[in-house]
Amino acid sequence: GEDVEQSLFLSVREGDSSVINCTYTDSSSTYLYWYKQEPGAGLQLLTYIFSNMDMKQDQRLTVLLNKKDKHLSLRIADTQTGDSAIYFCAENRGYSTLTFGKGTMLLVSP
Amino acid sequence: NAGVTQTPKFQVLKTGQSMTLQCAQDMNHEYMSWYRQDPGMGLRLIHYSVGAGITDQGEVPNGYNVSRSTTEDFPLRLLSAAPSQTSVYFCASGGTSHNEQFFGPGTRLTVL
Numbered sequence: 001g002e003d004v005e006q007s008l009f010l011s012v013r014e015g016d017s018s019v020i021n022c023t024y025t026d027s028s029s030t031y032l033y034w035y036k037q038e039p040g041a042g043l044q045l046l047t048y049i050f051s052n053m054d055m056k057q058d059q060r061l062t063v064l065l066n067k068k069d070k071h072l073s074l075r076i077a078d079t080q081t082g083d084s085a086i087y088f089c090a091e092n093r094g095y096s097t098l099t100f101g102k103g104t105m106l107l108v109s110p
Numbered sequence: 111n112a113g114v115t116q117t118p119k120f121q122v123l124k125t126g127q128s129m130t131l132q133c134a135q136d137m138n139h140e141y142m143s144w145y146r147q148d149p150g151m152g153l154r155l156i157h158y159s160v161g162a163g164i165t166d167q168g169e170v171p172n173g174y175n176v177s178r179s180t181t182e183d184f185p186l187r188l189l190s191a192a193p194s195q196t197s198v199y200f201c202a203s204g205g206t207s208h209n210e211q212f213f214g215p216g217t218r219l220t221v222l
Binding site: 004033041042043045048088090095096097098099100101102103 | 139141143145150151152153154155158160168200202203204205210211212213214215216
């Protein structure tokens with residue numbers, strides 16, 4: 001299939017770690033991305049990973065890539081209420097065009 | 111750099127009206143794209159361009175036209191608006207370092 005799949009909803013408590021999962025389909029993908037969207041706002045690129053990497057860490061964010069299973073995850077350490085948003089996984093399909101998942105709504109409670 | 115700019119921010123149309131959503135970027139990017147975002151659907155690619163004078167269709171192109179006469183501008187035209195085109199539209203331009211897409215702030219369109 002052509003879809004990028006994500007779980008739709010995740011609820012965590014402030015200070016916990018959040019893990020958002022994604023599966024993608026194109027084995028020839030070069031770059032995979034995580035975007036954040038707050039209500040009424042545009043898309044903010046959080047991080048990206050090249051498909052020959054297994055892991056990438058950027059401050060509180062850790063991206064894990066399992067190419068065999070076509071599985072991508074985003075871990076947010078010490079989650080804060082300001083992290084509440086919708087998170088999109090996306091894969092590059094060439095010419096900088098992206099295929100997006102439907103998004104995971106992250107709700108962080110105090 | 112202003113990045114990617116879109117106008118208008120909001121627009122209400124009646125069924126059958128036409129309009130053009132404007133998009134401009136000042137980063138000298140070759141690649142530009144239009145996406146629409148509907149609730150529960152994520153973002154879907156409408157049309158894209160790999161350079162001035164070159165455009166191609168994405169996943170949901172019906173009802174939309176594009177042209178790319180300059181590197182900076184990539185307008186999206188709705189020739190005869192329909193309620194199914196009510197959506198938030200995002201324009202993006204592609205850099206080259208890691209194929210990053212820079213997104214504009216979006217245009218919220220309602221078709222009555």
